[in-house]
Amino acid sequence: MKLKVNIKKIKSIENLEINLPIEKGLYAITGQNGSGKSTVVTAASCVFFTLPMNDYFGITEEDSRIDFELNGAKRAWFKESGKWKKFSNGKMTIKGFYEGSLIFGNRFRNTNYETLKKFDTIDTTKLTEAPDFIKENLGIILQNNKNFYEKLFVLKWKDIDSKSNFTRDIFYYKKGEKRVSQFHMSTGENLMVSILNSIYIRNNDRASLLKPCLMFLDEIELALHPSSLKRLINFLKEISTRFNYAIYFSTHSIELISGILPDNIFFIERYPDDSLDVLNPCYPAYATRILYDHSGYDHIFLVEDDLAKSIINKILKKKNLLSNRLVHVLPCGGYTNVIDLAEEVVNSNLVGKTSKIMIVLDGDVKQASKAYLANKQYTNNIPLNYLPIESLEKYLKESLISKVDREIFKLLNDYVFQQKSLQNIIEEYKSENDLSKDSNGKIFYKYIDSELRARNKTRDELVIMIVDYLFNKNDTNLTKIAEFFDKQLS
Structure with missing residues (x-):
């Protein structure tokens, strides 16, 4: 089952339709800078989350709108007389949460310095111990040590003075005699404690694991070390399976994308005329459009899909062709993706001069690929051959x-x-x-x-x-x- 999302005239998106699976698993919405991936994630979260639309999307045209459809039920946000309004038709049973960008994901907006100082010195008796789920996973993800944070406390939002403009819990950790408020935590700690708290709340709200639940996380790699990202991926895979979550990342991080199946990667392609298209499935190599993670190999084969990769790896092993050399076979998607990426790799020297690039395409695209090469006028002389099997x-x-x-x-x-x-x-x-x-x-x-x-x-x-x-x-x-x-x- 898929959530159909149609976005019209929101920020840089003129018109885009994307169909997002709601089955449990990890998914990535990616694209080059300015492609609109963060806008897609923010807009999609409106299906379960009432956003201050003007804050998140800025000035929009009078016919701007976001439409949703799931299993026959419909929802929409649309502009009317300068104001955003909501429409519903049918029961759409879906839950979720959204962690926004560093600007709109900040839990402490609309707060002055004097107020922050008061929270720094708040009486410890007003704090309660945070759940072990949050404390231990914060330590595991950020430090690979579940006991790293000796004590983690929380000030519940319901106990906060309403004049402070806070509508979320505030966390504090203690190491020795030193207590640090969330305002002075690192960006990664601030982000992760908020995400873990949201997940903890949602876990306890899962009365029925049959009801779809979406999580949208926007560019979390900006605040986390690559090693922390990998541990976060492992954690999210586990809770996705356990609690039936469909977890979406807006990202261009190869650490995140490399751990996600091609079927679960949605690449937003922006063309020179500003029109958009969604490529799915999409292989990580094409989604990131960079191969720095694959530098250092003696030989790199660019192929279309996982079947081609399996065939080539099997041939290389059976024919004993891997001795004393580092060889990597990299699926990139359709034959045009392979050819374009090879041209970019060679022209930009993305994998270094010591790596030799080769192309191996499926056997049924021989004529089409030759025509494509001639039309593009590529002259990189990369060795090219064809498999004896189609896709x-x-x-x-x-x-x-x-x-x-x-x-x-x-x-x-x-x-x-x-x-x-x-x-x-x-x-x-x-x-x-x-x-x-x-x-x-x-x-x-x-x-x-x-x-x-x-x-x-x-x-x-x-x-x-x-x-x-x-x-x-x-x-x-x-x-x-x-x-x-x-x-x-x-």
């Missing part, structure tokens, strides 16, 4: 429907699709679709993917089985591509 989606449609390969059909049916058979999935697909309009197999793959998710299986498991099957067949075309690798790695 995973095309391969499955070809092997299971168009020209049935009985061996792979039986293999997948026996070991992957045991509860709902492949035959039933195919019949359902055929009855609901015009097969002539699914030449790339993407529609068929959605049926496959839906059943995989229902059985807690992954695309990776499917890919491994197919790659092993291809090698067991001793396909002669694999020998040709192996010879290409041997030549380029020598």
Whole structure:
């Protein structure tokens, strides 16, 4: 199930539609600076959170609006006579919380210095011990030590003088005899204690884990060290599974994106005419558009998807081509993404002069890729070759429907699709679709993917089985591509 969000004339976004899954897991909304990713996250949070719209979006046009649709129910925010108004039609059962940017995520706005000083010296008797969930996870994420913060206290917002303009809890930690208020914590501590408090409140409010709950976190990497980010990812993965949270990051951090599945990455592409498009799925390499995390390798293969990566890694191992060299295979998305990224890598020297870049594309895009290269007039002379197999989606449609390969059909049916058979999935697909309009197999793959998710299986498991099957067949075309690798790695 997906939350459909349509944003019209908000900040730099003229018109954008994005469909956000609400199933548990980690998701990333990314894009280059100025692409509108933070605006998307902020706008999407309006589905469950009443924002001061003028503060967050500034001056907007009279026909600005944000529309939501989930399972037939609709909500909207729209401008009318200069004011923002809300519309609802149907029951939309969804919860969540939003942690905004450093500007709008600050818990202590509209407060003067004298008020802050009073909170610094507040009587300890007015404080209560913060939950261990917040104290221990704050220590684990920031310091890799759950006991780092000896004491963590909280001043509940309901006990705060209403004249102070505070509507959130205020935290204090104590180390030895020193007590530090949240106003004087580091930016990372300030951010994390607020997020952990919001998660703690939401955890205790989960009367039914069946109700969807979204978390939107905007550019949290600005305040956290890379090692803390990785520990935060592990923590969020755990609570996502435990409490059924769909957690969205607005980010361009490779530390965050590298831990998220391509299916869960939404890349907002802004074109020269300021029009926008959403690329999903999107591989981390394309989403970050930088490869500094992959520098230091002797050879880097840029490929389209995880099937290509698995095939190449298998060839390299079987042919003993990895001796005394560091080789990395990097999925980037469609063939145009691979070609564009390769051009950028070479022209900008993103991985250093010691790394050799090579392109390996799926076998069915040979003519299209040559035409694309000619049209773009790229002249980087990067070695290029093609796999003897099309994309995973095309391969499955070809092997299971168009020209049935009985061996792979039986293999997948026996070991992957045991509860709902492949035959039933195919019949359902055929009855609901015009097969002539699914030449790339993407529609068929959605049926496959839906059943995989229902059985807690992954695309990776499917890919491994197919790659092993291809090698067991001793396909002669694999020998040709192996010879290409041997030549380029020598």
